[in-house]
Every structure is written in structure tokens, then in C-alpha cells.
Amino acid sequence: MTQEMRSTEEIIGRADINDLEAIMAVYNTDVDEERHVVHSDYDTVFTWDYDKGSRPKLDKLYEKAKKAQWNAQTDLPWETPVDQEALVIANAVANGATFNGEGMDLSGTPLVTWGDKEWIEFGVQSQNWTLSQFMHGEQGALVCTAKIVESVPWIDAKYYASTQVMDEARHVEVFNKYLDEKLSGHYPINSHLRLLLDDIIADSRWDMTYLGMQIMVEGLALAAFGFLHQMTTEPLLKQLLRYVMSDESRHVAFGVLSLQEYYSGLSAAELRERQEFAFEAAVRMRDRFLQQEVWDRMGVDPRVIAPLLLQVPERQMFQSMLFSKIVPNCKKLGLLDAADGWLRTKFTELGVIAFEDLTDTGEEYDTLQATGEAAVAS
Numbered sequence: 001m002t003q004e005m006r007s008t009e010e011i012i013g014r015a016d017i018n019d020l021e022a023i024m025a026v027y028n029t030d031v032d033e034e035r036h037v038v039h040s041d042y043d044t045v046f047t048w049d050y051d052k053g054s055r056p057k058l059d060k061l062y063e064k065a066k067k068a069q070w071n072a073q074t075d076l077p078w079e080t081p082v083d084q085e086a087l088v089i090a091n092a093v094a095n096g097a098t099f100n101g102e103g104m105d106l107s108g109t110p111l112v113t114w115g116d117k118e119w120i121e122f123g124v125q126s127q128n129w130t131l132s133q134f135m136h137g138e139q140g141a142l143v144c145t146a147k148i149v150e151s152v153p154w155i156d157a158k159y160y161a162s163t164q165v166m167d168e169a170r171h172v173e174v175f176n177k178y179l180d181e182k183l184s185g186h187y188p189i190n191s192h193l194r195l196l197l198d199d200i201i202a203d204s205r206w207d208m209t210y211l212g213m214q215i216m217v218e219g220l221a222l223a224a225f226g227f228l229h230q231m232t233t234e235p236l237l238k239q240l241l242r243y244v245m246s247d248e249s250r251h252v253a254f255g256v257l258s259l260q261e262y263y264s265g266l267s268a269a270e271l272r273e274r275q276e277f278a279f280e281a282a283v284r285m286r287d288r289f290l291q292q293e294v295w296d297r298m299g300v301d302p303r304v305i306a307p308l309l310l311q312v313p314e315r316q317m318f319q320s321m322l323f324s325k326i327v328p329n330c331k332k333l334g335l336l337d338a339a340d341g342w343l344r345t346k347f348t349e350l351g352v353i354a355f356e357d358l359t360d361t362g363e364e365y366d367t368l369q370a371t372g373e374a375a376v377a378s
């Protein structure tokens with residue numbers, strides 16, 4: 001490996017991870033774009049070793065996935081009515097929170113003039129934004145797993161990844177259907193999320209697709225879906241998320257199991273490159289949760305409101321909670337402590353290192369199977 005160790009600035013484009021001006025400067029300027037092309041040079045790998053089950057854990061996942069298929073069109077109660085405005089209030093009440101900024105010091109901000117009407121509109125737009133970003137992320141997963149089918153050298157992994165392609169198609173489908181039929185508008189992809197997907201897809205090394213998608217993006221999605229599932233009072237969304245999550249825990253387990261084997265053969269310098277990639281992904285994912293596009297649509301300059309938001313304790317908790325799966329999974333892969341603990345230092349700076357001792361998803365998935373709990377929501 002000849003690559004030089006890179007500085008924070010070289011990795012994420014700014015020296016200070018909390019530099020709000022720099023975060024906000026990354027903005028989607030082409031919201032009407034219909035197509036987005038990412039170039040990638042990578043090897044498509046055939047294997048002549050068809051020995052099914054030579055990686056027993058991947059084989060088990062594959063067999064499980066075949067039985068766990070569900071149908072986005074027919075397995076969910078789509079007739080459930082959704083009242084977005086009522087939901088903003090109901091969710092706040094159910095979670096002991098307020099929907100209208102009560103208790104926040106808004107003096108000196110444009111929000112000081114907001115009444116219930118504006119806050120409810122903000123809540124509605126947040127729902128549209130959140131589900132739109134989930135949908136875009138799912139398309140990223142669809143594309144990445146198709147690429148894994150081509151590039152991974154092991155037959156058991158190709159088999160398994162092919163089932164995940166189908167899972168992700170269903171996830172795109174289900175979020176899009178929910179947006180179209182139950183919500184009130186789509187948002188284009190957030191720029192931080194798009195940059196991350198671009199980086200993952202442009203990398204030619206097959207294990208980087210895994211690391212970026214299966215470990216980082218899906219690890220975050222699993223935590224975010226879990227949070228929303230717990231928080232929402234909307235029964236259709238709750239059930240939809242249960243179905244999606246039952247697939248996602250399998251996906252993250254696939255990532256952990258595959259990379260564990262591969263990383264055990266890498267040098268310290270090679271692992272350091274993986275650490276840098278994981279760190280970059282972590283920062284990009286955190287940046288997107290500032291919901292710049294929603295503030296913009298509400299006519300509020302996101303740069304004015306972001307510093308205030310970052311100080312709200314619930315927000316800080318939510319942001320760090322998103323890493324509750326990623327950190328233990330990186331630890332399991334040996335990424336925290338390789339190369340003199342570089343990633344441990346970075347995750348400490350991000351304020352998420354405390355999650356390192358939670359159960360990793362590989363183990364979690366095993367336990368789930370062992371206790372006979374159905375992986376498919378019933």
C-alpha cells in the first residue's frame with residue numbers, strides 16, 4: 001500500500017468536524033436532476049468454486065432470506081388513513097415532547113414568530129423529508145448489493161447478496177408507495193447522503209462497497225428505523241418499518257460476517273484506509289440530519305437555525321444514537337483499534353465511542369435466530 005495517511009481535511013473536506021458553515025455549504029443545487037451517473041472501474045469476478053455452504057454462516061443467512069420474503073403490495077394494511085398534521089401532534093404527545101418549540105430559547109431567531117400552524121407544517125415537511133431520504137438510501141443499497149453480487153469472490157456471498165438485491169428493491173418500492181399514497185411530497189436526495197453514496201459506489205474494491213453500505217449506511221438505517229418505529233404512533237408506518245427492519249438486521253449481519261473474514265488478512269496500512277472510509281461515512285451521515293432542505297422550504301436560513309438545534313439535548317441524543325449499531329460493528333471488525341486506534345480517537349471526537357460495548361449485529365442476529373424469534377414481522 002502506497003497511500004499516504006490522510007488528514008481530517010483531506011478525508012471530509014474540512015478540518016473541524018463541527019464546522020457548520022462548511023457543512024451547510026454542501027448543498028443540492030440541481031433539484032430537478034432526473035438521473036445521476038457515477039463512474040466506477042471494478043472487477044467482475046466469476047468463481048468456479050460452487051461449493052455451497054463452504055461459508056456456513058453466509059449459507060444460513062441465504063436460506064433464511066429465501067423464506068423471509070414478503071410482498072410490499074399485499075402484506076401491509078395500505079387502507080390505513082394517515083393524517084400528517086394530526087400525527088405531528090400525536091407523536092409529540094406520545095413521546096412526552098412538544099411539537100411547537102416550547103421550552104426552547106428562540107429569541108433572535110426567525111422561529112420566534114412561528115405559531116402552531118408553522119410548527120405543524122414543519123413537522124409535516126420533516127415526515128416528507130425523512131421518508132424521502134430513506135427511499136434514496138434504499139436505492140443506494142439496491143445498487144450496491146447488485147455490485148456485490150458481481151464483485152465478491154465467494155459463491156455463498158453471491159447467493160446471499162442476490163436475495164438482498166430483491167429485499168432492497170422492495171424497500172425502495174415500499175417507501176415510495178408510502179410517500180406517494182400517504183404523505184404530501186418528495187424531497188430530492190440530501191447532498192451529504194449523495195456524496196457518501198457516490199464515494200461508496202466509485203470505489204473499485206469490493207470490500208469498500210460492503211463497508212460503506214452494509215456496515216455504515218445500513219447500520220445507521222437500522223438504528224434510525226428502530227428509533228422511528230418506537231417513536232411513531234402511525235400504525236401503517238410502524239408495521240412497514242418492522243418488516244423492513246427484519247430484512248435490515250440480516251443485511252448488516254451479512255456485512256459483519258463477510259468483512260470479519262476478509263479483514264483478518266489485511267495489513268495495518270490497509271486497515272487504516274478502511275478506518276478513514278468509515279470515518280468519512282460517519283461524518284457525512286451525521287451531517288445530513290440537519291435537514292437543511294426542510295428549513296429551506298420553511299423559508300428559514302438553515303445556517304441560522306443549525307447552531308441552535310445542535311444544542312437541543314434530545315437532538316444530541318438522537319444524533320449519537322444513530323451510531324449505536326455502527327460502533328460495535330466496527331469494533332467487531334477490528335477497525336476501532338487497528339492502526340494505533342485511529343478510528344477510536346475519531347469516534348471519541350464524534351461523541352459516539354460509548355456504544356462500543358453494545359452487542360454487534362452479527363451476534364445479535366445469532367441470538368435472535370437461536371431464541372427462535374421469527375425474523376419476519378407477523
Ligand SMILES: [Fe+2]
Pocket residue numbers: 138141167168171248
Ligand atoms: Fe433496505
Ligand SMILES: [Fe+2]
Pocket residue numbers: 141168218247248251
Ligand atoms: Fe438493507
